[in-house]
Amino acid sequence: MATSHDRSDIDASAPDSGTDTEGLVARISDAGRRAARATSRAVRGRRSQWARTPAYDLVQAELTEFSYELDARVGRHDVVDAAWAGSALRMVEEAQGLLLQGDIVEAGALLRAARRQTIYGDDRDAVTAAGERLLETCTDDLSASTADRLRLLQRPRGERLPRLATVRASVVEATREVDERALALDRGRRASARRLDRIALALAALLVLTMLGVSSVNPPAGSGQALRNLGNLAAVITAGALGAAVSLMLPWRPHAPPATEFLHATSLLLIRLAVGATAAVVVLIVLQSGGQGIVEADEPLAYAWALGAGFAERLVDRRLAD
Numbered sequence: 001m002a003t004s005h006d007r008s009d010i011d012a013s014a015p016d017s018g019t020d021t022e023g024l025v026a027r028i029s030d031a032g033r034r035a036a037r038a039t040s041r042a043v044r045g046r047r048s049q050w051a052r053t054p055a056y057d058l059v060q061a062e063l064t065e066f067s068y069e070l071d072a073r074v075g076r077h078d079v080v081d082a083a084w085a086g087s088a089l090r091m092v093e094e095a096q097g098l099l100l101q102g103d104i105v106e107a108g109a110l111l112r113a114a115r116r117q118t119i120y121g122d123d124r125d126a127v128t129a130a131g132e133r134l135l136e137t138c139t140d141d142l143s144a145s146t147a148d149r150l151r152l153l154q155r156p157r158g159e160r161l162p163r164l165a166t167v168r169a170s171v172v173e174a175t176r177e178v179d180e181r182a183l184a185l186d187r188g189r190r191a192s193a194r195r196l197d198r199i200a201l202a203l204a205a206l207l208v209l210t211m212l213g214v215s216s217v218n219p220p221a222g223s224g225q226a227l228r229n230l231g232n233l234a235a236v237i238t239a240g241a242l243g244a245a246v247s248l249m250l251p252w253r254p255h256a257p258p259a260t261e262f263l264h265a266t267s268l269l270l271i272r273l274a275v276g277a278t279a280a281v282v283v284l285i286v287l288q289s290g291g292q293g294i295v296e297a298d299e300p301l302a303y304a305w306a307l308g309a310g311f312a313e314r315l316v317d318r319r320l321a322d
Contacts, residue, residue: 055186055261059099059108066111067092073121084120091117104262105186112179119172124164128153131171134178141181146174189259192320197263200271203278207237210281232302233281239303240280241273243310248272259320268316276310283309 070092074085095110119127131150139147149170153162215230247253248269260268283305 053104053262053264055104055108055190056099056102058261059095059104059111062111063092063095063099063107066114070114070118073118084117088114088117105183105190108186109179109183112183116172116175116179119168119175122168124161124167127164127167127171131167131174134171134174138174138178141178142174143177146170146177150174185258189257189320190262192259193262196271196316196319197267200274203274204270207274207277207281211237235303236280236284236306237277239306240277240310243280243307244272244276244313245310246307247276247311247313253314254317257317257321260317272313272316275316276313279312280306280309 070085070088091110091114095107095114098107098110119130122130131153134142135147135150142150153167153170211230211233214233263271284302287302287305
């Protein structure tokens with residue numbers, strides 16, 4: 001599994017062209033149809049709904065779409081060399097296995113590598129157009145040498161055009177550089193999402209331990225300070241979570257960072273509520289520090305502070321964006 005991302009580099013050279021047979025085309029076509037059906041059926045059945053993040057669903061949909069595209073391409077009469085399709089199919093099958101195991105980023109890496117393989121089946125016009133799009137939209141992701149090579153390919157040298165194999169190899173290399181940049185971003189976002197998940201779990205455990213500690217010395221409700229009574233502490237936590245919920249419903253929220261795609265919607269909601277509740281407890285601790293309670297438990301101001309502290313859930317977006 002650790003080497004799955006290395007397999008995305010196997011398209012550094014074109015596939016062999018001596019394996020074009022009707023049997024190979026038939027096998028690829030049949031396997032492509034089976035892969036497309038299996039992607040939506042097996043993935044949905046074997047993975048729990050909790051693992052179905054937006055990024056997971058996106059890779060699943062792209063795998064299904066590409067499987068049908070691959071089936072359609074190898075079924076065309078103008079397909080002369082199907083070796084590239086065999087390589088692409090093997091990558092798709094392995095990507096499906098990685099996706100079933102929950103390795104979303106590496107499954108996406110193999111899907112990108114499979115798409116690069118299809119460049120070896122494109123004609124000159126299609127490959128040239130792909131190179132022009134890369135120069136127009138992804139120049140910042142390309143190395144200087146790769147960008148220069150693409151520009152030379154777009155410019156005919158007299159009456160003689162570059163060999164089609166040269167054009168394909170250059171476009172594949174440029175696409176690989178763009179894909180590697182996107183994969184690096186996805187890996188960073190996945191790591192940020194996982195760290196935030198752990199932080200939220202630690203905050204939830206801290207809240208539970210705090211409530212257990214307060215319950216062991218649970219004084220009467222009228223004893224004053226908000227965090228010295230279990231009922232008051234629960235009310236503060238609830239107010240903080242409510243403040244987080246209110247913050248979520250406000251219309252002027254910033255756009256969610258891309259890293260949220262690696263978190264299930266319910267998991268992300270619980271993380272935000274945990275952050276809001278913890279912030280409410282911290283604010284009330286500060287207000288109650290020094291031995292002189294600034295806010296008493298029976299004052300609405302205590303819960304107003306807790307409600308406002310719940311807006312700290314917006315730190316989640318900032319943490320993911322960083």
